[in-house]
Amino acid sequence: MEHEISPDYIPISPSSLRTNTTVGCDIFLLAKTTAEVRFVLYCRGDAVFDEAKKDMLVAQSIKSLYIKKEEQQAFFEYLENNFQHIVSDTSIPIEERTKIVHGAATNLIKDLFNDPKSGNVQRAKEFAHNMVDYVIKDSKAAESLLKIAVHEYYTYTHSVNVAAVGTLFGQELGLGVKELKGFCAGILLHDVGKTRISTDILNKKGKLTKEEFDIIKKHPEYGIEVLEETGIEFKEERIITIQHHEDDDGGGYPYGLKKEEIHLCGKIARIIDVYDALTAKRSYADAIRPFAALREMKDNMLHCFDTELFKEFVRFLGPYDPRDPRKKRRKYDVSKYAVS
Numbered sequence: 001m002e003h004e005i006s007p008d009y010i011p012i013s014p015s016s017l018r019t020n021t022t023v024g025c026d027i028f029l030l031a032k033t034t035a036e037v038r039f040v041l042y043c044r045g046d047a048v049f050d051e052a053k054k055d056m057l058v059a060q061s062i063k064s065l066y067i068k069k070e071e072q073q074a075f076f077e078y079l080e081n082n083f084q085h086i087v088s089d090t091s092i093p094i095e096e097r098t099k100i101v102h103g104a105a106t107n108l109i110k111d112l113f114n115d116p117k118s119g120n121v122q123r124a125k126e127f128a129h130n131m132v133d134y135v136i137k138d139s140k141a142a143e144s145l146l147k148i149a150v151h152e153y154y155t156y157t158h159s160v161n162v163a164a165v166g167t168l169f170g171q172e173l174g175l176g177v178k179e180l181k182g183f184c185a186g187i188l189l190h191d192v193g194k195t196r197i198s199t200d201i202l203n204k205k206g207k208l209t210k211e212e213f214d215i216i217k218k219h220p221e222y223g224i225e226v227l228e229e230t231g232i233e234f235k236e237e238r239i240i241t242i243q244h245h246e247d248d249d250g251g252g253y254p255y256g257l258k259k260e261e262i263h264l265c266g267k268i269a270r271i272i273d274v275y276d277a278l279t280a281k282r283s284y285a286d287a288i289r290p291f292a293a294l295r296e297m298k299d300n301m302l303h304c305f306d307t308e309l310f311k312e313f314v315r316f317l318g319p320y321d322p323r324d325p326r327k328k329r330r331k332y333d334v335s336k337y338a339v340s
């Protein structure tokens with residue numbers, strides 16, 4: 001693979017660069033001769049990437065550009081700032097656009113969990129809204145995002161994958177755009193309360209003591225504190241943050257709510273969160289594949305979920321082939337749940 005040539009550089013797609021913008025990090029071309037392979041500066045980070053530069057790349061059929069690894073943060077910020085333009089640019093292949101959405105979201109989550117200050121919470125919220133706009137406008141976008149989301153298992157990208165799976169599932173269930181936006185932001189933010197818990201406990205290998213588990217159980221309430229401090233006033237974010245560990249049979253935390261006491265968004269979040277825990281690579285267990293995760297949920301954890309909703313989730317994550325007419329799904333009846 002090309003990026004193995006030097007671990008100091010990472011490849012980026014030329015289509016992710018908008019003309020007449022300043023990228024904020026140096027862009028390189030890979031120059032290969034029989035004698036050597038080297039990186040040549042193509043556009044400085046503070047210079048405008050103009051039409052002429054773009055045209056040259058097209059004329060030379062250049063498929064990859066490179067940035068210095070140490071500057072990737074600046075590049076992700078560039079993608080985030082230009083997100084709406086990039087994802088609505090139909091000249092960029094949809095898989096490419098989805099990768100950009102995914103990369104920018106992953107970077108954002110990393111920032112959020114390193115420092116949950118209000119600016120980062122706000123970024124997560126705005127990003128969630130854009131992501132929902134992206135997937136509802138184009139079913140192909142949803143499809144490609146889902147493909148990435150269920151096939152990647154890295155810890156850092158996992159919150160993003162879970163937000164993607166959750167949002168698309170919410171869309172499948174027939175949630176409206178407004179609810180979906182709040183829902184997507186809620187899923188991205190739901191564990192933000194964990195930033196108030198010591199990493200010694202969060203990353204502990206092996207079984208937690210009762211005291212340690214009691215501390216972990218406080219993260220939904222800590223999450224609400226973080227949201228309140230950052231001025232988040234939307235309903236879905238709060239509901240998901242406080243209810244994502246409540247079980248259908250009343251055995252969850254923090255309040256032991258059951259059945260209809262749990263909001264639809266909380267019920268979905270519970271399913272998505274367990275799916276996350278089982279499929280993510282964690283310090284205490286190896287990740288398992290989606291199918292095995294669903295079976296584990298069905299066999300050993302069904303009491304945690306609204307059974308009917310769980311069945312819908314299994315159907316939703318079934319083999320995804322949009323060309324298959326049998327996959328035409330019926331819209332789920334959300335009216336019986338407390339969604340207001």
Ligand SMILES: [Fe+2]
Pocket residue numbers: 190191219244245273
């Ligand atoms: Fe949680």
